[in-house]
Amino acid sequence: MITCVVHYTIDPEQIAAFERFAREWMRLVAKHGGVHHGYFLPAEGASDKAEALFSFESLAAYERYRALFGHDPEFVAADRIRDESKCVVRYERTFMRPLLPAG
Template sequence: MSVTCFIRYQIDPFQREAFRRYAEAWGRIIPRCGGNLLGYFLPHEGSNHIAWGLVGFDDLAAYERYRAVLRNDPEGRANFELAQTQRFILREERSWLEDVAGTVHQARQVAP
């Protein structure tokens, strides 16, 4: 059963660019450590303080392997430390979702 970690961030809207750099770093770190990065998302319209991150795994055992690799990744540790030092993340919530087969990673169909 594939699962996705759905991360909801409450960010400091005045440090939006700091969060962007943090998210961009995960774009390198997560795949290297074994996660399937579905994306990070900044607020665009409406609320200016909620951001999202989605990371997929084949199963919870794959997530545990990822976490073990991540703990030893120097860039990953530095990115966590950056967020703690600069305090641009005010709150973080994680939900685990079961992927619905046939709906994840579907390519856009272009009409003829």
């Protein structure tokens, strides 16, 4: 399993747009074979940081999902939310492998 951790810098004035964007990506990850672990948004005080975590069974499975970016109409529509609202200032992806509790 490989987990993608996305670190976002967001526009706090566009949190509603970011939530729409996030809901679409959670749906798309699930539709294309991944497991989305959620988005983690600012809860208290002023903050421009958000995180997302989602997993695929392998890097190859993730790459099949990534191949749809910019081509699949649903992916393009989800990105349009981000682009038109400017809710995401920047983002960075990190790939990790989970170490889970035994049991």
